[in-house]
Amino acid sequence: xxxxxxxxxxxxxxxxxxxxxxxxxxxxxxxxxxxxxxxxxxxxxxxxxxxxxxxxxxxxxxxxxxxxxxxxxxxxxxxxxxxxxxxxxxxxxxxxxxxxxxxxxxxxxxxxxxxxxxxxxxxxxxxxxxxxxxxxxxxxxxxxxxxxxxxxxxxxxxxxxxxxxxxxxxxxxxxxxxxxxxxxxxxxxxxxxxxxxxxxxxxxxxxxxxxxxxxxxxxxxxxxxxxxxxxxxxxxxxxxxxxxxxxxxxxxxxxxxxx
Amino acid sequence: xxxxxxxxxxxxxxxxxxxxxxxxxxxxxxxxxxxxxxxxxxxxxxxxxxxxxxxxxxxxxxxxxxxxxxxxxxxxxxxxxxxxxxxxxxxxxxxxxxxxxxxxxxxxxxxxxxxxxxxxxxxxxxxxxxxxxxxxxxxxxxxxxxxxxxxxxxxxxxxxxxxxxxxxxxxxxxxxxxxxxxxxxxxxxxxxxxxxxxxxxxxxxxxxxxxxxxxxxxxxxxxxxxxxxxxxxxxxxxxxxxxxxxxxxxxxxxxxxxxxxxxxxxxxxxxxxxxxxxxxxxxxxxxxxxxxxxxxxxxxxxxxxxxxxxxxxxxxxxxxxxxxxxxxxxxxxxxxxxxxxxxxxxxxxxxxxxxxxxxxxxxxxxxxxxxxxxxxxxxxxxxxxxxxxxxxxxxxxxxxxxx
Numbered sequence: 062x063x064x065x066x067x068x069x070x071x072x073x074x075x076x077x078x079x080x081x082x083x084x085x086x087x088x089x090x091x092x093x094x095x096x097x098x099x100x101x102x103x104x105x106x107x108x109x110x111x112x113x114x115x116x117x118x119x120x121x122x123x124x125x126x127x128x129x130x131x132x133x134x135x136x137x138x139x140x141x142x143x144x145x146x147x148x149x150x151x152x153x154x155x156x157x158x159x160x161x162x163x164x165x166x167x168x169x170x171x172x173x174x175x176x177x178x179x180x181x182x183x184x185x186x187x188x189x190x191x192x193x194x195x196x197x198x199x200x201x202x203x204x205x206x207x208x209x210x211x212x213x214x215x216x217x218x219x220x221x222x223x224x225x226x227x228x229x230x231x232x233x234x235x236x237x238x239x240x241x242x243x244x245x246x247x248x249x250x251x252x253x254x255x256x257x258x259x260x261x262x263x264x265x266x267x268x269x270x271x272x273x274x275x276x277x278x279x280x281x282x283x284x285x286x287x288x289x290x291x292x293x294x295x296x297x298x299x300x301x302x303x304x305x306x307x308x309x310x311x312x313x314x315x316x317x318x319x320x
Numbered sequence: 321x322x323x324x325x326x327x328x329x330x331x332x333x334x335x336x337x338x339x340x341x342x343x344x345x346x347x348x349x350x351x352x353x354x355x356x357x358x359x360x361x362x363x364x365x366x367x368x369x370x371x372x373x374x375x376x377x378x379x380x381x382x383x384x385x386x387x388x389x390x391x392x393x394x395x396x397x398x399x400x401x402x403x404x405x406x407x408x409x410x411x412x413x414x415x416x417x418x419x420x421x422x423x424x425x426x427x428x429x430x431x432x433x434x435x436x437x438x439x440x441x442x443x444x445x446x447x448x449x450x451x452x453x454x455x456x457x458x459x460x461x462x463x464x465x466x467x468x469x470x471x472x473x474x475x476x477x478x479x480x481x482x483x484x485x486x487x488x489x490x491x492x493x494x495x496x497x498x499x500x501x502x503x504x505x506x507x508x509x510x511x512x513x514x515x516x517x518x519x520x521x522x523x524x525x526x527x528x529x530x531x532x533x534x535x536x537x538x539x540x541x542x543x544x545x546x547x548x549x550x551x552x553x554x555x556x557x558x559x560x561x562x563x564x565x566x567x568x569x570x571x572x573x574x575x576x577x578x579x580x581x582x583x584x585x586x587x588x589x590x591x592x593x594x595x596x597x598x599x600x601x602x603x604x605x606x607x608x609x610x611x612x613x614x615x616x617x618x619x620x621x622x623x624x625x626x627x628x629x630x631x632x633x634x635x636x637x638x639x640x641x642x643x644x645x646x647x648x649x650x651x652x653x654x655x656x657x658x659x660x661x662x663x664x665x666x667x668x669x670x671x672x673x674x675x676x677x678x679x680x681x682x683x684x685x686x687x688x689x690x691x692x693x694x695x696x697x698x699x700x701x702x703x704x705x706x707x708x709x710x711x712x713x714x715x716x717x718x719x720x721x722x723x
Binding site: 071072073074109110111112113115127128129130133134137138142143144146147148149150151152153157158161162165166167194195199202203206209226 | 563568635638643650705707715719
């Protein structure tokens with residue numbers, strides 16, 4: 062169980078998160094959606110322990126983030142965070158990097174070697190795995206970064222915009238399948254952000270909608286449909302929630318254009 | 321760093337050829353002096369400055385020879401040798417296979433030859449064994465620290481300070497060194513009893529050294545390779561962001577309170593040992609100035625960098641001012657130690673102005689500043705895990721790629 066309690070976060074004068082509270086049960090896939098600059102990444106950073114909120118706190122199974130050194134270390138063992146823009150060691154090969162990350166999370170050696178091999182194959186990096194990371198394209202770097210989060214075998218994954226950054230359709234499909242498998246079969250909790258609602262429908266057990274730093278909605282896809290009175294695709298539901306005036310503006314524009 | 325230099329020196333200069341290098345250097349200088357005497361009919365007294373330079377360089381080489389004597393055949397500094405030795409049934413009760421680390425009769429023969437070569441009326445020959453043993457003890461001392469043989473390491477570090485205190489009285493300094501030799505010997509034995517040392521980085525590092533048979537295959541994974549060891553060899557030093565800063569198993573950082581206290585006292589003692597000698601007035605002035613101002617400033621700077629690099633204030637300065645959060649206790653507590661260090665320096669300068677004896681004052685300021693640096697909280701590990709900061713990674717783009 063992850064608890065985010067009354068979190069307020071400022072970088073400067075303007076609050077980016079305003080008293081956000083939510084609870085996420087284990088084994089769920091939760092997607093944060095919302096327009097750019099509305100606080101999705103900030104909330105994920107607070108949950109990852111990158112930011113220390115001015116008010117409120119985050120708990121993982123009763124252990125408070127930054128509560129004590131022992132709690133923090135235990136949380137770090139269970140939680141892996143992949144930022145939107147990670148830094149990768151460019152002189153090491155992808156395989157060496159993944160092996161090193163796996164060892165950091167104390168994955169057993171033989172299983173680690175096997176897992177690295179499988180990840181490199183599924184993300185079509187089997188050959189490139191032995192090349193230095195500096196020679197990778199943007200998409201390949203994104204793939205190796207995603208692999209580094211998966212190789213940890215952590216039960217809680219916090220992924221910031223994992224589907225952006227040049228990932229090809231095969232990579233997107235592989236990631237979707239793996240994340241679904243982790244949540245449904247392994248019982249991992251997966252929390253990810255995306256500005257693109259199209260990806261949400263097939264992945265999310267629950268959706269967190271953030272706008273202007275406030276928690277606008279936190280519900281299942283069906284719950285959000287009921288709330289907006291919409292029966293259409295989730296994209297439309299989210300449009301109504303996040304940009305309630307956008308559809309009206311578009312209709313008005315088109316009406317005036319047709320005159 | 322020391323292991324790296326030791327590996328480099330061993331690659332360039334094999335210890336057994338080091339006396340030959342010294343002999344060559346000596347002969348070159350002698351030839352130059354002989355040329356001046358023959359060409360310009362200078363007497364020995366006229367060339368005193370040349371002799372002084374030669375003696376100085378030779379003494380430096382003697383100290384290096386002492387350091388090499390202790391480090392070259394030590395399994396800690398010669399990592400391939402250490403790795404190989406760890407796989408043999410060798411134990412401390414048996415002699416080391418290549419060469420013992422303790423001093424041998426041939427070391428005394430070497431020193432006697434150097435003494436004979438440098439012997440002249442203006443030269444105190446006691447400086448030769450004094451320098452040799454100083455280099456030797458310094459490296460032994462480092463090895464004791466690195467292998468956690470702390471009691472002997474403390475004793476040797478303190479004793480070396482005493483040697484420095486009596487530097488200008490060579491017979492007294494040599495007598496102290498004679499007393500230190502059993503300490504070094506027992507320390508070495510204690511340290512080698514724990515071999516192979518438990519710290520994996522002492523044995524499995526990637527840096528170049530002399531290769532023993534089979535070491536060229538270290539990079540390949542074969543049927544008989546230990547997978548854990550093979551993976552450990554391939555471990556990058558930095559895994560980039562987020563793994564460096566959010567890693568679950570950060571090695572213990574910081575120093576215990578008693579150890580910090582002892583280090584500070586020892587450092588103050590060393591400063592006193594240097595300043596208590598009759599020094600050139602200009603040099604003394606520089607050293608005292610450094611002790612009262614430069615050293616504390618450097619400590620404050622290092623402390624701020626160590627705590628704040630990658631760990632920024634949770635709110636920008638502008639945000640702090642406008643939201644009236646001028647002091648954020650959870651973050652600003654890292655500035656207590658640097659401010660205290662500045663205060664110690666300021667008080668030291670004031671006490672100097674009112675005429676306190678600087679031979680006493682400077683060691684106290686240096687020791688106190690170091691104590692504040694090491695012991696004033698928060699402990700680095702606690703700060704990184706629980707501080708009220710914003711983790712803001714900064715990487716060198718030559719070694720890391722930002723996606």
